[in-house]
Amino acid sequence: MADIAPPLDSPNDARAKRNVAVLVAAQAVLGSQITMIFVIGGLAGQMLAPNPCLATLPISLIVFGSMTTAPWLSTIMQRYGRRTGFMVGAVGGAIGSLIGMVGLMTGNFWVFLLGSWLTGIYLSAQGFYRFAAADTASEAFRPKAISYVMAGGLASALIGPQLVKVTTDLFVVPFLGTYMVAMAINVLGIALFFLLDIPKPKPVERNVETAAGRSRMEMLRNPVILTAVICGAVSYALMNLVMTSTPLAVVGCGFTTGNAADVVSAHVIAMFAPSFFTGHLIARFGAERIVALGLLILAAGGGVALSGVELFNFFGALMLLGVGWNFGLIGATAMLTSAHSEAESGRIQGMNDAIIYACVTLASLASGGLMNCSGGDVVAGWNAVNMAMAPFLMLAGGTLIWMVLRPRTA
Secondary structure, three states: OOOOOOOOHHHHHHHHHHHHHHHHHHHOOOHHHHEEEEEEEEHHHHOOOOOOHHHOHHHHHHHHHOOOOOOHHHHHHHOOOOOHHHHHHHHHHHHHHHHHHHHHHHHHHHHHHHHHHHHHHHHHHOOOHHHHHOOOOOOOOHHHHHHHHHHHHHHHHHHHHHHHHHHHHOOOOHHHHHHHHHHHHHHHHHHHHHHHHOOOOOOOOOOOOOOOOHHHHHOOOOOOOHHHHHHHHHHHHHHHHHHHHHHHHHHHHHOHHHHHHHHHHHHHHHHHOOHHHHHHHHHHHHHHHHHHHHHHHHHHHHHHOOOOOOOOHHHHHHHHHHHHHHHHHHHHHHHHHHHOOOHHHHHHHHHHHHHHHHHHHHHHHHHHHHHHHOOOOHHHHHHHHHOOOHHHHHHHHHHHHHHHHHHHHH
């Protein structure tokens, strides 16, 4: 039978562990640029934007770039391999940082936005690191491989904000040095991908009608896939909704840019530190329980944020937000990878990340509007951002409960 293309290779966890090590390094080194840009993107936008409601638009354009990139980048990886796709992402990040520098030097907000959109090509590529970790892993090792790669972000959480502190005022133009370092990180990071050992996908037999697997709509009718997409999108979007406004809220409440960098650093550590054991928790308790726990922790983060605007409130809320994102996204990824064939991977993974980044784009756009244009002061805006989480948490939680209960009643 030739209904489904054969797998890339026999599971080989020695190879998988080598690939995981490379991807962890990429997550740590190349990923630090995203931490840097998310700390200063809204502040730079506030400096350049003609309207304060557009302050977070640069971050939104990064995520929009990821959304528009994910489908074709996934196709490139399906056809030419992960290495090629990851190199394309790094080149996009380097060019985006360069154009961002031009926007800062000329004071042109729209040029700065173009650079942000190109930076989204890198962010999209980074999103596929977790899928690449699963490519050569056995079924037993797969959740751990995904989790370990996500853990590489822990180093980026330490590196990125510290680089912001050093580079923010390096030149007369604020933030110019930060974007210069981000460009260098992309150029140097390309070398890492030569160490990857992930075979190119074998071509699917096009003369067999069902060789390519299910269509996108057929896959979305699968309850596991649908739930994974919704829970992954909600976890990522709500994390971005709150994190995008955090530097504006911290500085607006009288704290410094350094304080904002420290809060974001703690947040990103909380995003990735649990990855050392998230895979083990999924293997023991199941992805569905871990996703549910992630959603509850996100809700707790919103509660802490609404309880006050002292520095410890920002730290507590953002750390809870990071852990909730970790459990929600890794759990949803594990659910997704368990529900499709190798031949379907390029199609479903590209669609999944396009949907996620579409939701994150809307969340980051809404973040600036809620923060700067929904109340009379910073506190009112910050509260509006956090209260907006509630309906989406209920949507994801309800979908997860429906999926779990459905087999019992079907």
